[in-house]
Amino acid sequence: MPGGDGPRGSVGDAVPRRQGRGEVSVHRYRDGVSVVELRGAVVLLGRFPALAGLDLSVDVGETVLLQGPNGAGKTTLLMLCAGLVRPADGEVRVLGHDLTVERREVRRRVALLRHGTGLYEDLTAAENIRFWARAAGLGESEATSRAASAVGLLGLDDRLLGRPVHALSAGQRRRTSLASLAVRRPDLWLLDEPHAGLDQVGRDAVDSLIRDAVSAGATVLVASHELERVRSLSPRVVTVAAGVVVRDSGRGGGTTRPACTPEAATGEAADA
């Protein structure tokens, strides 16, 4: 089991850990039980099946690269795992919870980075990070401590932190957004194109964030078109096309489920 050791304890420990929102949660999943377990997951956007019977299993501490062409269903898959869209069919369990009935339990333990930064333009970067820490239910001192840690990890300096978000560059906003997610110390990171719009320093900071999260026992799903960069972080590559998984390299990096559909070929071509 990768990433089983670390500050959060191994998966099977069932170690109580403070989650924010004023509660102590216990890891409900055990060895052999996946953090993400999707069987035949179907998500409809209107009448269009964005996910069309998708199967995926991800264990604790894994970093998984999701690749595929635009419109393949990668973002919808991340939103499903975050509990933001309802499955129309199939079995969907995340962090041990059935997403059809326990979405709120899942939401508070995941961090989702999307194209929007989730920041308030008229607040400073520091105020945004602090607000999101407090919104996660952390007390004053804990919020301050975690904000300092996240700021250091993302390489945000004091000069930048004091600026309103509307005065920041796109890359600086992206890093501030990641810091505002990092303060929550989520069990599951869902990152949609995390390197987009970042310079080399920012990209390295994102890689550090992912490595740090995994070493702490978290699980990371990354949807990205920057394959070489993310492959250095993840031996497991899952190819999604037309709302289903068409190739899964497996945890060791070897292909366990070869492409067998025209969509898979399309995905490969798009990513090449």
Next chain:
Amino acid sequence: MREVFADALLIAAKDLRIEARSRVLVNQVAPFALLVLVLFGFALDADQRTLRTFAPGLLWVAVLLASLLAVQRSTSLEHADGAHTGLRLSGMAPSSVFLGKAAAVFVQLAVLEVLLVVGIVVLYGSTVEDPLLLVVSGLAAGVSVAATGTLYGALASGLGVRETLLPILLLPVLAPVLIGATRAFDDALGAAAVDGWAWLGLLVVFGLVATVLGALAHGALIED
């Protein structure tokens, strides 16, 4: 319950801090409301007696129109760059988010009401005869407008047409507030011989229902 109010306070403080920085109320909403009062003056031919008679109704029409701007601004804060997704993932109770946002809109409306009362005293020559009734009915109507506006702002936002549909959805629902607040202010400003305290009861009931309904329904409205 304590957590609900603590989170609501966090949201309200955030929205008011943003307002203090952006000055949308000061630079846009308040001038718009005062301009409406001036235009009513022109439309009624600057006859001070007529203006004094209709001042309570004109004031509350101005408040309702300006409240559309305040509610749209409050809603757009969360949707401009995807912050509403962060709130859904934060684990905060939807009722906390509703109460916090409604409280911030209420504070802005209260400031606006003070400005408009000063406006009708200066522009229309109105006089305050029952300050207590004026303040209490102003607060009750403010709560009603803020709670209903926040609820309908979330509804219109969920339908994806918040800028255009909000006035059509919100203004008819606020008609009882307009009537009740106008009658209460008629009494408080001595513009008509009515029992303003009886109309205050309507405002209090409306405000309570809107707040409770909003707190209960907000979760369903902000889900996709």
